[in-house]
Amino acid sequence: MSATYRRRRLTVGILAALILAVIVVSLVVIVQALRQPSEEPVAAPTETAEPTAPMPSGDDASGKCPTEAIAVSAETDAESYEPGSTATLELVVTNTHDAACIISVGTAEQTFSVRRDGETVWSSDYCADPEADGDAAEAEVVFAAGSEKxxxxxxxxxxxxxDCNRMAEGFEGGKYELVTELGDAKSEPVAFEIVVPEPTEEESSEEEPAADDGEG
Structure with missing residues (x-):
């Protein structure tokens, strides 16, 4: 009995040693596999795109400039003019938005008005053709942020x-104002003057009545 028991214990010991050897070999293989570089290609890191310029949002997603970002001002090429001369009147449009956007600047949107004592005495609308069409009348232009045209x-x-009928009397000398409009945006008034030259001595003498010599 003792010999048989010893043989069984020896057999169990050999089996345990074989199982332990298999486990050790498996662990070594696994560790080596983990240490070796993978043969599968590794995906390159995704590049982050540069941030784009801010664009209008909400109601302005169409690209139109917000109404409050459209600034209009007026300018004249001189501070005073003589009757019969010509004046260059300017409408200046500025995009005060922080992004590029579209402003309707067609001639159909523009108005130049000359006022005196708060009353309009001339307007570009007086002789404008309400049925005028074309690129100039309906022009839409992209304005860069902070730019003006x-x-x-x-x-x-x-x-x-x-009604665009020419009037007999011209403009009297004095102070006037130019106001420009683009759609609903309006400029502050800009002052200028029409200066009527003083009559010369010859003109004054021609206007004086002839002196009465007193003869009956």
Missing amino acids: RSALTWNMERVDS
């Missing part, structure tokens, strides 16, 4: 009524 009008200083 100008529209100029040559005014011959001839007085017309609201």
Whole structure:
């Protein structure tokens, strides 16, 4: 019995040693596999795109400039003019938005008005063609952030009524104001003057009545 028991214990010991050897070999293989570089290609890191310029959002997603970002001002090419001369009137449009956007600057949107004592005495609308069409009338332009563009009008200083009929009397000398509009945006008034030259001595003498010599 003792010999048989010893043989069984020896057999169990050999099996345990074989199992332990298999486990050790498996662990070594696994560790080596983990240490070896993978043969599969590794994906390159994704590049982060540069941030784009801010664009209008919400109601302005169409690219139109927000109404409050459209600034309009007026300028004249001189501070004073003589009757019969011509004046260059300018409408200046500025995009005060922090991104590029579109502004409708067609001639159909533009108005130049000359006022005196708060009353409009001349307007570009007086002789405008309400049915005018074309690129100039409906122009839409992209304005860079903070940029400005100008529209100029040559005014011959001839007085017309609201139906574009020329009036007999011209503009009197004195202080006037230019106001420009683009759609609903309006400029602050800019002052200028029409100066009527003083009559010369010859003109004054021609206007004086002949002296009465007293003869009956």
